[in-house]
Amino acid sequence: MPAKFNGLDKSTLAKWMDKIPSDLYVTCPYCKQSVYHQKLGPFQECPHCGYGFRLGAAARLKIVTDKFEAFDAELAVDPALVDDQYAEKLTKAKQHSGLPESVVTGMATIDSLQVAIGVMDSNFMMGSLGSATGEKLTRLFEEATRRRLPVVLYTASGGARMQEGLHSLMQMAKVTQAVTAHGEAGLCYLVVLTDPTTGGVTASFAMEADITLAEPHALIGFTGRRVIESTLHIKPPADFQRAETLLANGFVDDIVARSAQKATIVSLLKLSQGGA
Amino acid sequence: MSENAAYDIVQAARSQSKIDSYTLINGVFSDFHELHGDRLHGDDSALIGGVGRLNGRPVTILATNKGRDMAEGQATHFGCVSPDGYRKAIRLMKQSTKFNRPIVALINTPGAYPGVEAEYGGQGEAIARSIQTGLGQPVPYLSLIFGEAGSGGALALATGDEVWILEKSTYSVVSPEGYASILWRDGKLADQAAAKMKLTPSELLAAGFVDRVLPEVTTPETLSALTTQLDLKITALAKLPVAELMAARRQRYRQF
Numbered sequence A: 001m002p003a004k005f006n007g008l009d010k011s012t013l014a015k016w017m018d019k020i021p022s023d024l025y026v027t028c029p030y031c032k033q034s035v036y037h038q039k040l041g042p043f044q045e046c047p048h049c050g051y052g053f054r055l056g057a058a059a060r061l062k063i064v065t066d067k068f069e070a071f072d073a074e075l076a077v078d079p080a081l082v083d084d085q086y087a088e089k090l091t092k093a094k095q096h097s098g099l100p101e102s103v104v105t106g107m108a109t110i111d112s113l114q115v116a117i118g119v120m121d122s123n124f125m126m127g128s129l130g131s132a133t134g135e136k137l138t139r140l141f142e143e144a145t146r147r148r149l150p151v152v153l154y155t156a157s158g159g160a161r162m163q164e165g166l167h168s169l170m171q172m173a174k175v176t177q178a179v180t181a182h183g184e185a186g187l188c189y190l191v192v193l194t195d196p197t198t199g200g201v202t203a204s205f206a207m208e209a210d211i212t213l214a215e216p217h218a219l220i221g222f223t224g225r226r227v228i229e230s231t232l233h234i235k236p237p238a239d240f241q242r243a244e245t246l247l248a249n250g251f252v253d254d255i256v257a258r259s260a261q262k263a264t265i266v267s268l269l270k271l272s273q274g275g276a
Numbered sequence B: 001m002s003e004n005a006a007y008d009i010v011q012a013a014r015s016q017s018k019i020d021s022y023t024l025i026n027g028v029f030s031d032f033h034e035l036h037g038d039r040l041h042g043d044d045s046a047l048i049g050g051v052g053r054l055n056g057r058p059v060t061i062l063a064t065n066k067g068r069d070m071a072e073g074q075a076t077h078f079g080c081v082s083p084d085g086y087r088k089a090i091r092l093m094k095q096s097t098k099f100n101r102p103i104v105a106l107i108n109t110p111g112a113y114p115g116v117e118a119e120y121g122g123q124g125e126a127i128a129r130s131i132q133t134g135l136g137q138p139v140p141y142l143s144l145i146f147g148e149a150g151s152g153g154a155l156a157l158a159t160g161d162e163v164w165i166l167e168k169s170t171y172s173v174v175s176p177e178g179y180a181s182i183l184w185r186d187g188k189l190a191d192q193a194a195a196k197m198k199l200t201p202s203e204l205l206a207a208g209f210v211d212r213v214l215p216e217v218t219t220p221e222t223l224s225a226l227t228t229q230l231d232l233k234i235t236a237l238a239k240l241p242v243a244e245l246m247a248a249r250r251q252r253y254r255q256f
C-alpha cells in the first residue's frame, strides 16, 4: 500500500524526496568511511558500521509506516512569539525541511497495527522543541489516549528552542503530563531515539517511554559536548553520548537497526497491549 | 526594560549576598531534618532534601544548594545538580505522597551539572523523571525561585501548583551568556541578551510563568513574612479536593 500523506501536495513531497543525498559517495559521520551512495539502500544505513543517516520525517514515515494520516499539519508557532530574526530562521527551516514545524504527528498503521505516531525532523531548526512542536506532541498523546492507541515516537532534536525562551521550556512539562496520562490509561509509549537526541527533549519525553529503543551510534545526551568542554575544560571520551554507551549504562532497552525496526516495534507493541 | 535593569537583576540573582539554602530553610521551616541519598547510587550535596514543619505542618523540603563557601561550592558544583540529586528529589517527592506532606521546592541553580559522569548517570532521564514525578504527586506543591533558575535543571523542581519568585531572581531557558553565544555567536553580549529574554520577575509574571513575585528575603522579619505567605498558600491548596488540585495543576502546564 502506498504511503498516504494527508495535507501534503505533490510538490512538497517532491521537495522532500530531493533531500535524499544525490552525491555518488557520502562519508559516514560515525565511522568516517566513504560509502557509495546507492549502497546505503532503502534504510540509509552505513554498510560498514550500521549508522543510520539522518532522515527527514517523510522518508522516515515511508520506511516505518504502511499508511499515514497527519494531525495538525498546519499548526505553527504563535506569531506573537516571533521576532524578525526568528522569523527568518523559521522561513529557512520551512524551505529546508518542507515542513511547518519540527515534528510530524498523526495516525498510522504499521503491519495492520494502528498507532499514533510522531516523527521529529532535524532538518527543521535542528528538531528544536518549540511551542508548536510541544503542542503537536501533546495533542498526539491526548488523541492516542482518547482512541486507546499506543504511541510510537521518533526523536531527533538539538533541545529547547532558544528563540522561544521559557515557552520552549514549558513544553517539557506540557508534553510530560500528556505522556503520564497516556501511560496511566494503560497504553504503551515506545520511543526510538535517533541521531541526535539532546537537551530538553532528552530531559523530558525522550526518556519517559515504556520501551526505549535507539538507532546504532545515535548521539543521545543532555548537555552538549561543546558546553562540557568549555565549562570544565576537559575533552569527553569520543563515544560518551552514543547509543551503545547509554545501553551499557542502562538507559536504553535495545539498539535496533532501521531494517529491523518495523517488525520489532509491532512485536513489542503487541506484547504490551494488556494495560488497564 | 533597559538592558542594564534586566542584567542588574541577573547579577543580583547570582550575587554572593543572596541568602544561602540552609539559612533559607532554617529561617522558614522548623524541625528540619536533612535526608540524604537517592538509594540508587549516591548523595549529591547540590540538592538538599529533607522534612520539616511549615507553621507546624509537616512538609517535604527540596532545595538546590550553591554552597556557603568555596569548598562547599566545589562540592555542590555551585548549585548544579547531578542525576543523584534529582533522584533524591524524586524519592522524597514520592515519599511526600505516602505521608500526605506538601512539597516546597527552593530553586537557585544555573542549571543541571554539565559533566561526563552526569551524562553517564543519565542526567536527561533524571530530570525527565523529576519533572514527571513532581507533576504527578497528589499533594500541594509550591516552587520558589530565590536566585537564578536555568533550563531543564531548574524545571525539574519547578512544576508546582504555583511557581513563585523573589524580586531579584531570574528564570530562563538558558543563561544570558549561553543565549548570546548560541544566537549571536558572542557570549559577551549577555547584557543585551538579558534585556531580550524576558527573564525578570515582572516579565515572568506578565507571561504567566510565575504566579507571584515576593520581596527579597534578607532578615528574620522577611523570612517570617515568607513563611506566612507559603503557609497561607499551602493551607489553601491542602483544602482542595485532590481531583481539583490535580486538574488545576494540569491546566497550569497545559496552557503553554
Ligand SMILES: [Zn+2]
Pocket: A028, A029, A030, A031, A032, A033, A046, A047, A048, A049, A050, A051
Ligand atoms: Zn559508518
